Amino acid sequence: MKNNSDNFKPIDFGNKIEKNGRNLFKKMKKKISFQGYNDILKSVNLFIYGILDKDDLLLLIEQILEFEEELKFFKKFSELLIEINNPDQNEYQNKTSIMNIENQESSGKSYKALPYSLTNKKCSARTDLEKSVLNDRWISFPRGSEVNSVGENQRSDESSDESSDDIEDEMHRNDVEIELNNRLFREIWSICKNIDSFNNDQLFEFLERLFSDRFHVLALTNIYNKKIEEVKSLLTEDPKQTLLIIYERLKLVDLEVKKNQAQIFQSRQLK
Numbered sequence: 001m002k003n004n005s006d007n008f009k010p011i012d013f014g015n016k017i018e019k020n021g022r023n024l025f026k027k028m029k030k031k032i033s034f035q036g037y038n039d040i041l042k043s044v045n046l047f048i049y050g051i052l053d054k055d056d057l058l059l060l061i062e063q064i065l066e067f068e069e070e071l072k073f074f075k076k077f078s079e080l081l082i083e084i085n086n087p088d089q090n091e092y093q094n095k096t097s098i099m100n101i102e103n104q105e106s107s108g109k110s111y112k113a114l115p116y117s118l119t120n121k122k123c124s125a126r127t128d129l130e131k132s133v134l135n136d137r138w139i140s141f142p143r144g145s146e147v148n149s150v151g152e153n154q155r156s157d158e159s160s161d162e163s164s165d166d167i168e169d170e171m172h173r174n175d176v177e178i179e180l181n182n183r184l185f186r187e188i189w190s191i192c193k194n195i196d197s198f199n200n201d202q203l204f205e206f207l208e209r210l211f212s213d214r215f216h217v218l219a220l221t222n223i224y225n226k227k228i229e230e231v232k233s234l235l236t237e238d239p240k241q242t243l244l245i246i247y248e249r250l251k252l253v254d255l256e257v258k259k260n261q262a263q264i265f266q267s268r269q270l271k
């Protein structure tokens with residue numbers, strides 16, 4: 001079986017932090033279970049791509065490193081995150097400069113000046129007029145030939161980029177909500193399809209398991225918002241009826257989210 005660690009891309013915030021991160025993951029790989037190590041890699045990748053924030057990441061890692069001998073790794077992992085959030089300023093600036101020069105396309109449309117420490121190659125074939133007009137210090141130039149159109153074009157580009165980002169964010173939120181709803185749907189359906197065959201003790205055991213899963217709690221919170229505590233009380237008082245109501249409500253919410261996702265996708269295709 002191929003280890004997911006082959007695809008892992010360490011967070012690039014400087015040589016020192018990268019080296020510390022590699023060493024920590026090598027030690028964890030030797031000490032913890034194969035499944036635990038791969039779960040950590042998945043969590044870190046979600047953090048790298050901005051899906052998880054630092055607090056969520058630490059919570060997931062703490063749950064994976066549950067044994068006493070593994071807690072030292074959790075402490076070191078927390079310290080590494082602090083280093084990542086506060087990298088050495090000089091080292092970080094150097095990395096940023098290299099990125100702007102060598103990987104301009106990955107930075108998107110920008111009007112960033114090149115570092116003054118960079119020596120540009122002189123072009124002897126330029127006329128005096130070209131020398132007075134051309135600007136060697138910028139990575140990219142505004143589109144449009146008229147001077148008066150530069151500001152308008154820039155604002156239009158920025159507005160278009162922001163609109164595209166908003167659509168991507170909403171589609172991502174919908175994807176996450178659909179996945180959470182599906183997980184909860186499968187869990188509740190496993191009970192609801194034969195709910196009359198379960199006694200109260202079995203139902204309470206199921207509810208305890210349900211609310212111990214933070215993803216199921218998150219899905220219920222998304223559906224019922226501030227009324228989540230009322231839902232918990234109703235589940236305690238009348239678990240059978242309340243589970244059936246949640247099941248039907250979950251189907252409606254999931255349908256609404258998928259319909260919204262389809263509309264967003266369709267409008268995006270038309271643009």
